[in-house]
Amino acid sequence: xxxxxxxxxxxxxxxxxxxxxxxxxxxxxxxxxxxxxxxxxxxxxxxxxxxxxxxxxxxxxxxxxxxxxxxxxxxxxxxxxxxxxxxxxxxxxxxxxxxxxxxxxxxxxxxxxxxxxxxxxxxxxxxxxxxxxxxxxxxxxxxxxxxxxxxxxxxxxxxxxxxxxxxxxxxxxxxxxxxxxxxxxxxxxxxxxxxxxxxxxxxxxxxxxxxxxxxxxxxxxxxxxxxxxxxxxxxxxxxxxxxxxxxxxxxxx
Amino acid sequence: xxxxxxxxxxxxxxxxxxxxxxxxxxxxxxxxxxxxxxxxxxxxxxxxxxxxxxxxxxxxxxxxxxxxxxxxxxxxxxxxxxxxxxxxxxxxxxxxxxxxxxxxxxxxxxxxxxxxxxxxxxxxxxxxxxxxxxxxxxxxxxxxxxxxxxxxxxxxxxxxxxxxxxxxxxxxxxxxxxxxxxxxxxxxxxxxxxxxxxxx
Numbered sequence: 001x002x003x004x005x006x007x008x009x010x011x012x013x014x015x016x017x018x019x020x021x022x023x024x025x026x027x028x029x030x031x032x033x034x035x036x037x038x039x040x041x042x043x044x045x046x047x048x049x050x051x052x053x054x055x056x057x058x059x060x061x062x063x064x065x066x067x068x069x070x071x072x073x074x075x076x077x078x079x080x081x082x083x084x085x086x087x088x089x090x091x092x093x094x095x096x097x098x099x100x101x102x103x104x105x106x107x108x109x110x111x112x113x114x115x116x117x118x119x120x121x122x123x124x125x126x127x128x129x130x131x132x133x134x135x136x137x138x139x140x141x142x143x144x145x146x147x148x149x150x151x152x153x154x155x156x157x158x159x160x161x162x163x164x165x166x167x168x169x170x171x172x173x174x175x176x177x178x179x180x181x182x183x184x185x186x187x188x189x190x191x192x193x194x195x196x197x198x199x200x201x202x203x204x205x206x207x208x209x210x211x212x213x214x215x216x217x218x219x220x221x222x223x224x225x226x227x228x229x230x231x232x233x234x235x236x237x238x239x240x241x242x243x244x245x246x247x248x249x250x251x252x253x
Numbered sequence: 254x255x256x257x258x259x260x261x262x263x264x265x266x267x268x269x270x271x272x273x274x275x276x277x278x279x280x281x282x283x284x285x286x287x288x289x290x291x292x293x294x295x296x297x298x299x300x301x302x303x304x305x306x307x308x309x310x311x312x313x314x315x316x317x318x319x320x321x322x323x324x325x326x327x328x329x330x331x332x333x334x335x336x337x338x339x340x341x342x343x344x345x346x347x348x349x350x351x352x353x354x355x356x357x358x359x360x361x362x363x364x365x366x367x368x369x370x371x372x373x374x375x376x377x378x379x380x381x382x383x384x385x386x387x388x389x390x391x392x393x394x395x396x397x398x399x400x401x402x403x404x405x406x407x408x409x410x411x412x413x414x415x416x417x418x419x420x421x422x423x424x425x426x427x428x429x430x431x432x433x434x435x436x437x438x439x440x441x442x443x444x445x446x447x448x449x450x451x452x453x
Contacts, residue, residue, distance in 0.1 A: 001416075002373050002393065042440060044373060045395075071270050076395055076438045096266035098438055099397070118344070120262060121301040121332060123369060123397045166369055166397075195362075197371045220371070250373045251392045252440075 002250055003214045004044040004221035005238050007228045008201060009034060011065060011081070013054045018229045020177030022051075022144045028229045031065050036072040038228075042252040043075055043235040047169075047223050049101060050081030051144060059088055063095045070096025078126050084112075089120055101169065103128030104142040107149060107156075110163050117164030126199075127165040129156060132173050138186070145173045154193060161194040168194075169223060172202030179205025179226050184216050191218035199223055207233070207241035214247055255451055256282040256291025258318075258333070260308045262300035264437070268330070271437040275448045288317050291325070293451060298331025298435070302341030302357060302400070305332055306349060315350060322352050326428045326453045331398060334424065334431030338402055353426045355404035365416045369399045374434070376412040376422050384411075384430060384449045392442045394434040396422075401433060428453070 009031065010017050016034055017025035028034075031048070038046055048069070050062040059082060066079050079092050080101025089100050100120075106113045106127055117125045130141045131153045138153040160168060170190065175182060182203045191198050197220035200213060204224045213219050227233050239249040257268050259281040272279040282291055296318070309315050321327060329337045338349045341357040349357070360370065373393035378385055401420045404410060411423035411430070424431040430450065436443035 001367065001370065004372055039440075067266065070266060071273070074271060074274065074438060074440050074444065076397070076435070077267075090261070093262075093264050094266055096264070096270060098264045098267055098435070118301060119304055121304075121343075123371070123399060124300070166399075167371060195367050197367055197369055220367070251375075252373075253389075253392060 001220065002248060003219075004199070005210060005235055006045045006047050006199065006221055006223040007038050007043050007235065008223040008225040009046065009048045010225065011048060011050050011052065011062065013052045018177065018225050021173060022176055032069045032072065035069040035077075038235065039073050039075055041234045041236050044250065045076040045078065045221070046073065047078045047101065049079070052082075059091065063091050066092060066095040066097055080126070080128065086116060086119055089116060093120070093124070099124050099126050099166070101126045101128050103130060103171075106160065107140055107142040107151070110159065113160060113163045113165065117166065122164050122166040125165060126167045126169060127160045128169050128171060129153070129160070130171045130173055141173060154190065157190060157193050161196050165196060167197045167199060167220075169199040169201055172200070175203030176201075177226050178203050181205060181209040182213060184212055187213060187219050188217040197221065201225075207238050210238060211242055211245055211247060214242070254290060254292060255279040256287065256294045258294060258296045258314075259283040260305065260312065260314065262305060262308065263297035263333070265297050267437045268295055268297050271444055271447055272451070275444055275451070277448070277451045285313060285317050288321055291321070293326045293328070293453070294318070294321055296327065296329040296333030296336070298329070298333040300332050302332065302335055302343040302349070303345065303347050305336050306341070306347050309336075318350055319352065322429055326450065327352075327430065328450050329431040330437065331433060331435060334433055335400060335402055337424070337429065337431050338404075341400070343400060352429055353404060353409050353424050353431065354406065355402055355409070355424070357400045358403050359400050360416070360420075364418050364420065369397070370416065371397045374414050376414050376434070378412045379410050380412075380425065382411060382425065384446060384453070386449050388445050388449075389442055394436070394439040394443060396434045398433060402431060
């Protein structure tokens with residue numbers, strides 16, 4: 001299976017942003033024009049997450065943003081953030097999403113995952129997993145890392161896989177926005193726990209970081225924010241780099 | 254006008270956006286009276302086999318689809334392709350529309366080490382069909398599924414794709430087509446097949 005490079009777009013109160021450790025956000029552009037550009041750059045897939053804090057930026061408003069952006073998106077689009085009800089999923093799909101990302105709600109209620117995948121098919125349900133290191137191990141956090149839990153990451157990965165997840169995105173909160181690469185050893189361990197596609201997000205700062213993850217672990221995709229937001233990098237150049245290093249990529253043209 | 258079946262599930266907006274992009278007028282088919290207005294019918298594809306068939310039956314749409322299939326072109330995408338079969342096995346055994354004889358089965362570990370096949374993959378045509386006119390087979394299409402269509406007759410296999418082994422990724426029976434991958438999300442090449450279908 002060809003591994004995927006997925007630009008990660010964070011939507012906050014009307015604009016796209018990027019921060020460090022899910023704080024201190026900087027403006028990085030408009031949603032619909034960014035999506036149009038990534039589409040033209042033949043990205044493998046896109047992930048758009050609503051992290052709005054203003055009261056007016058409700059689900060309804062985000063649906064409109066998705067609707068407008070999806071008109072120029074002919075590659076797979078995953079959207080999510082603040083999903084707490086099945087009807088939120090239906091609305092996002094009706095607005096032009098192909099898959100939905102659900103994170104915090106599933107930490108609180110694993111049954112929500114089961115019913116979401118029964119209703120919409122597991123292939124459509126992407127489970128977000130935020131984690132941090134504390135108390136000498138990796139634990140699940142949620143709500144953009146504002147809430148800590150005593151749930152072990154390894155246990156949680158297996159649990160969501162058993163309860164209907166189609167794919168899993170691991171959000172390495174401590175490495176978010178740092179651009180210094182990821183822990184290959186940990187990703188190798190975690191990607192071998194289950195036989196579902198796992199996407200890594202957090203810390204990717206150059207194409208070598210992506211190549212290392214793809215070559216040395218079973219991680220199936222990487223979601224990159226800073227890499228594409230800051231600097232001259234595009235999905236096309238990322239693919240060329242992998243190809244020049246003899247790693248199989250899409251023919252995309 | 255191209256009808257896009259709206260049964261409460263599925264990425265119908267994605268399909269509609271793609272049809273708009275290739276300048277094909279389209280509308281959502283959501284009840285029995287809408288079928289007559291459609292020249293072609295697209296059955297989109299997100300959801301589970303079980304819930305899709307339950308909804309179609311509750312809305313009395315199964316017979317309408319079967320009637321439509323006797324005279325006009327139908328295109329099933331992903332789950333929309335799978336429910337064209339005789340039966341599915343997602344959650345439990347479920348009867349399908351039975352338009353193209355066959356069964357929907359899960360990948361075995363021997364066929365695919367991951368339970369889901371998500372990502373870009375090539376297809377190899379078995380039949381040289383005009384729906385493939387000007388399609389570039391060196392370019393990948395976007396797949397996202399854990400079950401696949403096993404037709405009873407090899408004559409219905411339009412194209413295959415390769416995991417560890419080949420599996421059927423496109424089916425055809427006269428004016429009825431099923432594509433396991435998402436044409437609407439496979440960039441220019443996918444839109445080309447969509448356009449060819451609309452021109453049938």
